[in-house]
Amino acid sequence: MSGDLMAYETQFFGFTPQTLMLRIYIAFQDHLSHIMLVAEEAMLNKLGSAHRSITPSLVRRGTEQxxxxxxxxxxxxxxxxxxxxxxTVLSLPKNVLLPEHQVQEKFPYSAEQFQELQDEVGRREERLKVETRAGCALQEELEEQKVVQAHLEKVLRWFDGLDSVSREEGGGNLKEGFEALTKTATKLRDxxxxxxxxxxxLEKL
Known part of the structure; x- marks a missing residue:
């Protein structure tokens, strides 16, 4: 059998040419063996008992030879x-390309160009990672701002409620009320x- 792997032909046909040749070889031997057995049986039936000198073992030796x-x-x-x-039959001409390789014929490129593309892909992937991390950080900050905003809105609603209560009770403006409370608290502290x-x-007396 041929030692050449014929890898490209294997990709094209979907099987190795050497495997095909091996199957042809085995199939011929199998059919030859079968034909010999059929021929041996036919000779034995044809001769029958008419030729006693020709025995089955003699016919078998002749068949094997x-x-x-x-x-x-x-x-x-x-x-x-x-x-x-x-x-010839199982060897591909140089101009035959696999479908997945035909694009190389339309758009040929050198090893240097391929390396440049690989480097560009690497740079873009790194930039995408940086932008993704920055986007995640911004998203987290936005979520925190939403929480703070909700808390501030709650505090403002609480102050609005206090102001409303103060006005209903005749306390006037809430700001003025806080100023009065501050002064009173200072006096109480004194x-x-x-x-x-x-x-x-008194304790010292």
Whole structure:
């Protein structure tokens, strides 16, 4: 059998040419063996008991000798048959391309151009990763801002509610009310401090 792998032909046909030749070889031997057995049986039936000197074992020896002769002749010719078929019928011309390789014929490129494309793809992939990470960070910040905005809106609604209650109770503007509360709290703090000071003096007496 041929030692050439014929990889491109294997891709094109879907099987290795050497495998096809091996199957042809095995099929011929199988059919030759079958023919010898049929011929042997036919000779035995034809001769029958008319020729007692010709025994089944003698016919078998003759069949085996003829089979061996035919096998040797076939094997001597098969090498030539294989070489011819592999070189002509099962060998692709140089201008035949697989469908997936035809694009290279339309758009040829050098190894340097291919490397440049690979580098450009790498740069674009890295840029995409950076932009994706930045987008995720912006999305997280936006979610945080939404939470803060909702909290502020809640606080504003609370202040609006206090202002409304203050106006209904005749307290006037909420801002003025807070200023008055601040002043009162300051006065109360001063009173508490004065009380604490006097308590300390009494404890020392």
């Amino acid at each position: 003829f089979f061996s002769f035919m096998k040797e002749r076939f094997e001597s010719l098969f090498g030539q048959i294989e070489e011819t078929l592999l070189r 009173v508490v401090r004065e009380v604490e000071r006097k308590m300390d003096q």
